[in-house]
Each structure stands twice: as structure tokens, then as C-alpha cells.
Amino acid sequence: MKQIVTYTLALVLALPLVATEASAQQFSKRKQYNSVGLTINAMNYFGDITPKPSVPSLRFGATRLNVGASFTHRFTPRISARAALAYGTITGDDSKAADPNDPDAKYRYNRNMSFRNNLAELSVVGIFDLIPNRNTYVKRPDLVPYVFGGIAGYTGNPQGNRNGSWVDLQPLKTEGVSYDKAGIAIPFGGGVRYKVNKSFDVGLEVGFRKTFNDYLDDVSTVYVDQSTLSSDAAKYFGGGNALSNTGEFANFNAPGSQRGKSDEDDWYVTTGITVNYILAPRVKSPKFR
Structure with missing residues (x-):
């Protein structure tokens, strides 16, 4: 799976290099145009608090809303x-995602962790249309599949629920x-764009975000000695809010015991609909002397 992701990222991130096509096609300024868009997405995440702590395991019941706005320029x-x-929310819950009968999931079921994280993101991506438009925006193709890749910055705040209150x-x-x-x-992914009329496109898009952070859900490695944690809240969340603390699970949260799977960074993914409005380019009239 890692090799597939690596090859996909390499391919998608190389697409902007195809920009040399600009000179070959002599795409005139008159045919270039801008558009603005609004997006409504379903948002999920891949991480330690999912049915399987790996990509592409997710729980559809944890799907949350993501909304966005964009500006696009065609070159x-x-x-x-x-x-x-x-802006959107990712969430996870061990009590709903981990199967207590699965040997690989017992430690996660007893960990009984849940979280939410409200993420704000700024991204810049290159989009490569599989069907070219060599005309003006008015005569663009009716249906265009595309792929994209680029870079994004995000900020969030993982929170856990304790007695009905959300704690940072x-x-x-x-x-x-x-x-x-x-x-x-x-960010990388793909979609398809449909021409509604001269000014509007509607698109369906799936986008993956590969992060370099294993703490979007506040879970990554092992349990630590409870005496080293600074507060009751830290001990509550760091020690595992156990569903069972008897039998074979009596020492499930002993210092050094597995709490997360540190060899996989967290991901998040959006799937949704975008409405784009094309800003008609100004056509300068020739000046006559």
C-alpha cells in the first residue's frame, strides 16, 4: 500500500511540470480565465481510532461536514x-470502531479513546484535465475528469470528551x-467536472491529505507512567478510560504497553460536490487611431 501511495504522489506532484505545454500550445491570454467555487464535503480520517489503524480504514459513522471556498486560474x-x-471536523471512537473479538483490536477497544479535531486548511494544487479545452471557457467540454496534487497547511485542536465536556x-x-x-x-486526488451552462460547473471530487503527524487523534505510541502526567485530565485520557479492567486486560495500560501504532501517520480525506462560477475574462477592444 505504501508503494502505491508513493507512486501516486510522485505522479500527481509531477503534473505541474507539464506546464511547459503552455508554450507548445500557445494558449492565449484571451482563453485563460478564473473561477470561484464553493464546496460541501463529507470528511473522514485514517488513523489510530479507526477499525484498522491504517490507510484506507475508516468508519462511515464518523463522517463529518467539511466546507470550503476556492479560486482557480486556468493557464x-x-x-x-x-x-x-x-474547514471541517474529523472524529473517532474506539467503542464504535474497535471489534473486541478481533485480536488485533483488543487493545484499542480497552483503550476506549474518542476524539474530535476541527481542522482549518489552506491548500494550493495543480489540476491536470484529462480532456483539454483549447477554446474559450464558453466552448469548454461538457464533462472533464481530472487529477490534482499540491501542498497544504493545516491547523487543528484534538479534543476528548469527559463527562460531556470537550477537553483540549x-x-x-x-x-x-x-x-x-x-x-x-x-493533498492529491481526482474528480469529474460537468458544465451546467456557460458560467457554472458542478464537480464531484475525492481528495486525500497525507500528513506528517501521528497526533491528529492524540494517539501514537505507548502508555506512560501515570505518575508522570501532570493532571487528573491527563491521567484520564492518557491512561485509557477502560471498558474492562479485569482478566487478560488488567494491565492493558501499563507503562510501555501499546497505545497507538506509531509507524503510520494520520490522514484525512474529503469527498464532495463543488460548484464553480466562471469569471468571464474581459476582452479588450482594439484601438483605432
Whole structure:
């Protein structure tokens, strides 16, 4: 799976290099145009608090809303660049995601962790259309599949629920380490865009975000000695709110015992609909003397 992801990222991130097509196609300024868009997405995450702690395991019941706005500029018949702002929530719950009868999931079921994280993202991506538009925006193709890749910055705030109240987890250092709530992600994916009329497109898009952070859910490595945690809240979340503390699970949260799976960084994914409005380019009239 890692090799597939690596090859996919390499391919998608190389697409902007095809920008040399601009000179070959002599795509005139008159045919370039801008558009603005609004997006409504379903948002999920891949991490330690999912049915399987790996990509692409997710629980559809944990799906939450993501909304965004974007600005796109078309440079060539196939290539555009898009800047976008988005905001959404990821969430997970061991009691609903982990199967207590699965030997590989018992430690997660007894960990009984749940979280939410509200993520704000700024991204810039290159878009490569599989069907070119060599004409003006008015005569663009009716249906265009595309792929995209780029870079994004995000910030969030993982929280856990205790007695009905949401508590910020990052300051608690539940695993005895500090981590950043913000970071860099690699967005990539694909979609299809449909021409509704001269000015509007509607699209369906799936986008993956590869982060370099294993703490979007505040879970990564092992349990630490409870005496080293600084507060009752840190001990509550860092020690595991156990569903069972008898039998073979009596020492499930002993210092050094597995709490997360540290060899996989967290991901998040959006799937949704985008409505784009094309800003008609100004056509300068020739001047006569």
C-alpha cells in the first residue's frame, strides 16, 4: 500500500511540470480565465481510532461536514492552479470502531479513546484535465475528469470528551511528548467536472491529505507512567478510560504497553460536490487611431 501511495504522489506532484505545454500550445491570454467555487464535503480520517489503524480504514459513522471556498486560474488547455480554504471536523471512537473479538483490536477497544479535531486548511494544487479545452471557457467540454496534487497547511485542536465536556488534549501531553497542532499535508486526488451552462460547473471530487503527524487523534505510541502526567485530565485520557479492567486486560495500560501504532501517520480525506462560477475574462477592444 505504501508503494502505491508513493507512486501516486510522485505522479500527481509531477503534473505541474507539464506546464511547459503552455508554450507548445500557445494558449492565449484571451482563453485563460478564473473561477470561484464553493464546496460541501463529507470528511473522514485514517488513523489510530479507526477499525484498522491504517490507510484506507475508516468508519462511515464518523463522517463529518467539511466546507470550503476556492479560486482557480486556468493557464493552459489542461492545466489550472487552485487555492482553497476549507474547514471541517474529523472524529473517532474506539467503542464504535474497535471489534473486541478481533485480536488485533483488543487493545484499542480497552483503550476506549474518542476524539474530535476541527481542522482549518489552506491548500494550493495543480489540476491536470484529462480532456483539454483549447477554446474559450464558453466552448469548454461538457464533462472533464481530472487529477490534482499540491501542498497544504493545516491547523487543528484534538479534543476528548469527559463527562460531556470537550477537553483540549495537546496541552495534556498524554504520551509524555509535545506535538504541533499545525502542520504540512500533501493533498492529491481526482474528480469529474460537468458544465451546467456557460458560467457554472458542478464537480464531484475525492481528495486525500497525507500528513506528517501521528497526533491528529492524540494517539501514537505507548502508555506512560501515570505518575508522570501532570493532571487528573491527563491521567484520564492518557491512561485509557477502560471498558474492562479485569482478566487478560488488567494491565492493558501499563507503562510501555501499546497505545497507538506509531509507524503510520494520520490522514484525512474529503469527498464532495463543488460548484464553480466562471469569471468571464474581459476582452479588450482594439484601438483605432
